[in-house]
Amino acid sequence: MDIKKEAVLLSQYTLQTPVAIMEVCGTHTTEFFRTGVKDIFPQGLRLIDGPGCPVCVTSNDYLDTAIAIGWQYHCIIATFGDMMKVPSSYSSLSKEKSKGLSVEVVYSPMDAVQLAVDNPDKKIVFLSIGFETTAPAEAVCVLEAKKRNIKNFFILPGNKLTVPAVKVLLDSGEVNIDGFILPGHVSAIIGKKAWDFIATDYGKPAVVAGFEDHDLIRGTLLLLNLITHANPSVVNEYTRVVRDDGNPKALEILYSVFKKGDASWRGIGTIPESGLLLNDDYASFDALQQFTPDVPPPKEHPGCRCGELLRGVIIPTDCPLFGKACNPEHAIGPCMVSSEGPCSAYYKYGRK
Amino acid sequence: MDIIVPGHGSGGKMMNDLINNTIKSILGSDTIQIDDSAILTVPVHSIAFTTDSYTITPIEFSGGTIGSLAVNGTVNDLAVMGAVPRFISCALILEEGLPIETLKRILISMKEAALKAGVAIVTGDTKIVPKGKGDCIYINTAGIGTVENSVQRRPIVSGDSIIINGTIGDHGTAIMALRNNLSFSKGLSSDCAALNHLIQDIIKHFPDAIKFMRDATRGGVASILNEITKGASFGAKLFEEALPIRDEVKGVSEILGIDPLYSANEGKVVIVADSTYANDIVAIMKKHPEGADAAVIGTITHEFPGKAYMQTTIGGNRILPVLIEEQLPRIC
Amino acid sequence: MCLAIPMTVKSIEGTKAVVESMGVEKIVDIALSPDIKINDKVIVHAGFVIEVLDPEAAREIEATWEEYTTLMGKEQ
Structure with missing residues (x-):
């Protein structure tokens, strides 16, 4: 493979008219910057960031609830490192930890189950966030806790599904998107076919792409070819990992533990059937059902435009708070603090 | 098992026994002075004086302990100023419950590091804190060095070379791996080492070529480059393909979602030097065990003044931003 | 949204495997x-195997791209 040759092909790609493509996935947002691929984009190609950062689309009241449960029920909050610095309405997990709240960063959700085993006298509440990629792993943990009769392990359901969110964006018509770079690892679970509606129902092209530099270059080249040739189809660049039907075993486990339900997305609002709730059989693991904390009313910063950003209406630099009142040290919105948030990526890697 | 108890901080016999039978007998009853201060004789030179505290968890790791870290860190802080490290102090803050055996291992590693670096531990202090008020052991070391061949530090200009004495991110990554239950087929050790001999050798040979020298500890190589370029009329450019990074470091970094350019090193010095001498400096580094993987990793440019950045493998540029907080493992 | 990396399976025991990269x-959990x-x-x-890499698909795509870059290179 001669990646440098492919890089030249991309940088010299001739576009007749300006083209806007959306990368749905937050890891793509960051990787486009980190690998330098965005830096070699041809003239006229614009990348619009999508709603694919699970931390960014989590609404404030989720973290407010987690913090309230932690304090009021003396629980250990177990979370992926990604959530630590995300602002809630009034604080963040990191700040609450400094005040004495028990917060443990875990790499795998199974580490949270182990935490429950190791601390039998403590209640562990795992913040179950993430899209289709992460949710099956979290489902396995709930199954494991049930099988081993672990009574002090709970999850706070916050998982979301990407397909309904992309549909909402397409339906709203707010943004003119010529094509999509689709999330490779979500697709590993749900399969390439789950995205075919983009072409058949909306007449837009899309490419399922991996995350290495050559995946990003090839994915973009493929998408530009589809756009240039007015060919609305969904193509799989990441065939080494993504099958047409995804990972059926993972989907089976996912839907044995979770069921679809309405979910509140930051900036987008409630999207029907876009969230994952625990099935009734697993209600005893549901922190929302087992605890009834007093949660203060959620509060959004009035100037924060993360919502519009996550809908692809603006890019980070369009927000008047960007880089001024809102920066990684004092983040106002989650898009600035999440490692894969578009604002964080622009702030860190942007040229300004 | 013998452990640290409150009596060890009492000022009575238990404390004296700990100091005499454990601490001084290991660190050097010959060099540590018994009075309230050490009286030192130094040749007529300017002196460099530094202090640093060490609070690392875990306290023992592959490639070192909090003790060797404390000695090498202070030695390196002196060495990068062009000083020859001479004397260091050792202040211990011990948490009740610390096994004496563990303390002994840490002290032995301190002594070994001091011997290797050629510094004498001349004074010290020991305090005991109640269980839960500390994290096993904290160490403060202050150091004095004599400035014999000062570095000229002429202004950095476009075209200067950026040089490092070896692989990037070993220490921080080894610690992160340990904290996250990752293991290695061949092993990954901290690069914890004293650099004074290597640095003195370079200064001796190229007193005029070196424009900047700093040990790349917390915040890693990228943070050093941000320090150099802050407010400057030049930028610092790294070449991704030239970076010496161990496979294991790449592997851990990918798994945990961290960036080796921001991971701590404990035996690495970043030098900005006149490019004419860059290859000769690398050659001298390679003569030392701490410089086996030395390389020219970048250059000072006119592009992007005030920024550190990197030309990636595919030829694009990527800014290396100022690190805001400690890196955490992530899944996104 | 999902950091995931390719690793090689070294050993398997029950629902766990040792993987290496x-x-x-x-x-990891399998x-x-x-x-x-x-x-x-x-x-x-996140500590779970989510899919197996298909070496055949990887080879195929490499061949396709080789052809493509040569073709595009000639056109320009």
């Missing part, structure tokens, strides 16, 4: 891909 070993075999390349996310 660049000299780094990790114990409940989502229970049919993996030793020496398979797998994609690991």
Whole structure:
């Protein structure tokens, strides 16, 4: 493979008219910057960031609830490192930890189950966030806790599904998107076919792409070819990992533990059937059902435009708070603090 | 098992026994002075004086302990100023419950590091804190060095070379791996080492070529480059393909979602030097065990003044931003 | 949204496997891909194997791209 040759092909790609493509996935947002691929984009190609950062689309009241449960029920909050610095309405997990709240960063959700085993006298509440990629792993943990009769392990359901969110964006018509770079690892679970509606129902092209530099270059080249040739189809660049039907075993486990339900997305609002709730059989693991904390009313910063950003209406630099009142040290919105948030990526890697 | 108890901080016999039978007998009853201060004789030179505290968890790791870290860190802080490290102090803050055996291992590693670096531990202090008020052991070391061949530090200009004495991110990554239950087929050790001999050798040979020298500890190589370029009329450019990074470091970094350019090193010095001498400096580094993987990793440019950045493998540029907080493992 | 990396399966025991990449070993859960075999390349996310790499597909795509870049290179 001669990646440098492919890089030249991309940088010299001739576009007749300006083209806007959306990368749905937050890891793509960051990787486009980190690998330098965005830096070699041809003239006229614009990348619009999508709603694919699970931390960014989590609404404030989720973290407010987690913090309230932690304090009021003396629980250990177990979370992926990604959530630590995300602002809630009034604080963040990191700040609450400094005040004495028990917060443990875990790499795998199974580490949270182990935490429950190791601390039998403590209640562990795992913040179950993430899209289709992460949710099956979290489902396995709930199954494991049930099988081993672990009574002090709970999850706070916050998982979301990407397909309904992309549909909402397409339906709203707010943004003119010529094509999509689709999330490779979500697709590993749900399969390439789950995205075919983009072409058949909306007449837009899309490419399922991996995350290495050559995946990003090839994915973009493929998408530009589809756009240039007015060919609305969904193509799989990441065939080494993504099958047409995804990972059926993972989907089976996912839907044995979770069921679809309405979910509140930051900036987008409630999207029907876009969230994952625990099935009734697993209600005893549901922190929302087992605890009834007093949660203060959620509060959004009035100037924060993360919502519009996550809908692809603006890019980070369009927000008047960007880089001024809102920066990684004092983040106002989650898009600035999440490692894969578009604002964080622009702030860190942007040229300004 | 013998452990640290409150009596060890009492000022009575238990404390004296700990100091005499454990601490001084290991660190050097010959060099540590018994009075309230050490009286030192130094040749007529300017002196460099530094202090640093060490609070690392875990306290023992592959490639070192909090003790060797404390000695090498202070030695390196002196060495990068062009000083020859001479004397260091050792202040211990011990948490009740610390096994004496563990303390002994840490002290032995301190002594070994001091011997290797050629510094004498001349004074010290020991305090005991109640269980839960500390994290096993904290160490403060202050150091004095004599400035014999000062570095000229002429202004950095476009075209200067950026040089490092070896692989990037070993220490921080080894610690992160340990904290996250990752293991290695061949092993990954901290690069914890004293650099004074290597640095003195370079200064001796190229007193005029070196424009900047700093040990790349917390915040890693990228943070050093941000320090150099802050407010400057030049930028610092790294070449991704030239970076010496161990496979294991790449592997851990990918798994945990961290960036080796921001991971701590404990035996690495970043030098900005006149490019004419860059290859000769690398050659001298390679003569030392701490410089086996030395390389020219970048250059000072006119592009992007005030920024550190990197030309990636595919030829694009990527800014290396100022690190805001400690890196955490992530899944996104 | 999902950091995941390719690793090689070294050993399997029950629902756990030891996987390796660049000299780094990790114990992962294989409940989502229970049919993996030793020496398979797998994609690991958050401590779980989420899919098995298909070497045949990888080879095919490399060949296609080689052809494509040569073709495009000639056109320009």
